[in-house]
Amino acid sequence: MIMTNPILSMNQATIKYADLATALRVCSEAGYRSIGLWREPVEEVGLDTAVKMVKDSGLRVSTMCRGGFFTMEEEPARRASIDDNRKLIEETAALDCHVLVLVVGGLPEGSKDLTGARLRIGEALAELEKDALDAGVTLAIEPLHPMYCTDRACVSTLGQALDIAAPFNPKAVGVTVDTFHIFWDPQVQESIARAGREGRIATYQVCDWKTPLEADPLLSRHYMGEGVIDFRPLTEAVWNTGWRGDIECELFNQKIWDTDPAVVAKKVSDAFDKEVAPYWPL
Amino acid sequence: MIMTNPILSMNQATIKYADLATALRVCSEAGYRSIGLWREPVEEVGLDTAVKMVKDSGLRVSTMCRGGFFTMEEEPARRASIDDNRKLIEETAALDCHVLVLVVGGLPEGSKDLTGARLRIGEALAELEKDALDAGVTLAIEPLHPMYCTDRACVSTLGQALDIAAPFNPKAVGVTVDTFHIFWDPQVQESIARAGREGRIATYQVCDWKTPLEADPLLSRHYMGEGVIDFRPLTEAVWNTGWRGDIECELFNQKIWDTDPAVVAKKVSDAFDKEVAPYWPL
16 A cells, blocks of 8 residues: 655655656656656657656656856857756756756856856846746756855855845746755744745755765765754745745665666655655645 | 964864974964963973963963863862862963863763753853852853764864853953854854854864864874865954954874974964965954
């Protein structure tokens, strides 16, 4: 008897080596009703085929990952990035998904200008706002842990993401709330409440933190319960905003990637039931 | 001709393998006027001897490293930690030093309660405030980069350190401003200004950040100029507060530790002259 929580979504990166067909099959068989897709496996089969496969699977697409990477100054690369984000907005909409996660990018090569890089995020969003609105897709700025600030995402706190989102329509620009990236933040409770108040929560993602970090800190994400994050206050804070969406589990972890995806799907579901679901009284 | 900047202080951890005698000699010969000492090499020779050696060297002691580690709940370990911090306050004063750097500690073993750990910092400071005042020593809470939040210091931002320090006399409780730990913070400029306004800056430390991080992220600190930190806005912000003290360079880095300390002393001085001194118009 399959007992996977109906609001749990498997982010495809958690079963990174599964192609789209496998990912959809594994998630369906494990009782998931929702999946967060990555562009590469979608584009591998082609968008039209992917749309049909997803429709046939019956799964909801909770998020599309990922746009962003537009902190650079120079024009040709910048134009290419904006165009690429437009394409991703269309793909997201085509998949009947309403959230495109944005990893905004770090410092451009050779630059030390964090302030400038951060300003260019808002400039890019201003260019993309109308496309997002027209497509019914929310661009979900993801604050990443400050250890990724210079090489991956110079948005490091939820409060900062909300400040960057503030000038834009909340239907067009929201935020990603990922426990791994923000649990340490002494202002996390007030920032989650503010995100809810301002209508900016586009996705809630759960993942655990433990030390020592992996040698590649990007791969240091763990099943809920295997680390030191207390999911109760974070999950309750999101619940208390009134946001109700699918909750994703996204784990970059070599050991998990090397595991049979069906086993991973079960472990994610079990971890969710134990660590998160008790604080989400649907 | 020795040209080391008179306000540059060598933190002893940068030349970790040098014992106290060597560290004092190397710094003196390189023209330093100031050094940040660590307790272990001081206690290795005994406090009285250390006091005499430092006096003979003519060097100022800019900071003593380090107290703290008092986030635990259980009483015997907690008592031992408070007592140890009292001993460190005395050692600091005996060395004619007025700043004891505090690395506050992470989550206690088996705990996921960041809020509780953070509350216990204030409780420890309340016990230590009078000792610090009597000794003329400022306890300098050091916010550490959020990647160390759970295993080393659950104070992760300068603003948070200032909030924790707020109930106490600024002569007793201040903050450590270390570029490596706080440069990523979108609120860093206003937090430095606030630290100045509230009279809390106890020490300013410079050190660079670059990626990829070392496999041991603790050893990922680099000479100024070798990474991506722009020292101008941070140094100018500290200068603009009116704070005038010795500026320390503290590098945990295996390659630097494996280098002849005299060479390190010269490289630190050169890096300081190039990356920091231009923004410190003494």
